[in-house]
Amino acid sequence: MVEEGKVFILIGPPGSGKGTQAKKVSEFLNYSFISTGDVLREEVKKKTKLGNIVKKYMEKGALVPDDLMLKIIKKNLKKKKGIVLDGFPRTINQAKGLDEILKNKSLKIDKVFYLKVKEEEIIKRLSSRRICPKCQSVYNLITKKPKNDEVCDICNLKLIQRDDDKEEVIRKRLEVYNEETKELLNYYKDKILEINGEGNPEEVFEKIRKYL
Numbered sequence: 039m040v041e042e043g044k045v046f047i048l049i050g051p052p053g054s055g056k057g058t059q060a061k062k063v064s065e066f067l068n069y070s071f072i073s074t075g076d077v078l079r080e081e082v083k084k085k086t087k088l089g090n091i092v093k094k095y096m097e098k099g100a101l102v103p104d105d106l107m108l109k110i111i112k113k114n115l116k117k118k119k120g121i122v123l124d125g126f127p128r129t130i131n132q133a134k135g136l137d138e139i140l141k142n143k144s145l146k147i148d149k150v151f152y153l154k155v156k157e158e159e160i161i162k163r164l165s166s167r168r169i170c171p172k173c174q175s176v177y178n179l180i181t182k183k184p185k186n187d188e189v190c191d192i193c194n195l196k197l198i199q200r201d202d203d204k205e206e207v208i209r210k211r212l213e214v215y216n217e218e219t220k221e222l223l224n225y226y227k228d229k230i231l232e233i234n235g236e237g238n239p240e241e242v243f244e245k246i247r248k249y250l
């Protein structure tokens with residue numbers, strides 16, 4: 039019998055630290071890591087056909103349509119030992135589509151981590167987030183400062199703010215999260231583990247690690 043690979047999913051509002059924790063989980067287990075936000079940002083940066091389509095949704099803080107997202111995830115889901123998903127699924131339709139895709143790939147959703155963070159904390163975190171335009175390293179001007187003022191420690195380039203980390207877009211992203219993504223907590227109720235996402239990334243990861 040072929041052994042099934044495990045899929046771990048991280049769900050949480052924007053700024054809950056999903057990306058950071060998903061990376062930590064994938065490194066800890068030596069699994070592959072897929073961030074749909076990173077995949078989309080790369081397409082936008084390269085100005086591909088797909089990038090030009092998704093840009094207008096991302097700028098507004100809206101979700102990219104489900105059919106496009108499912109095509110993207112299907113293309114990126116190559117079975118290795120296991121997979122950690124960051125930012126996908128974000129709607130019930132995406133979750134159902136993912137179930138269909140996994141059926142044919144001998145991959146199985148093992149656990150869904152829900153990172154819970156208060157709204158004031160999210161706005162504070164996201165408005166002080168900065169990224170390197172080249173290597174995409176993520177910094178925070180309050181909690182994870184670069185060594186030199188707003189410059190990437192690795193590439194030495196001036197850090198930038200994501201367009202969708204401006205306050206009005208953050209509010210829209212939170213609204214979308216509350217209206218669409220939160221429903222997933224019920225969809226995955228048998229697999230959900232609620233994790234308090236406040237505190238530093240190492241402390242949060244310690245809480246997750248116990249379940250891996």
Ligand code: AMP
Pocket residue numbers: 052074075076078095096097099100101102103107124125126127128132202211
């Ligand atoms: P993230 O980096 O996960 O916060 O994603 C940034 C933006 O990319 C989101 O605000 C959406 O516009 C888009 N996006 C990423 N993942 C998805 C998804 N699963 N479904 C729809 N839109 C997505």
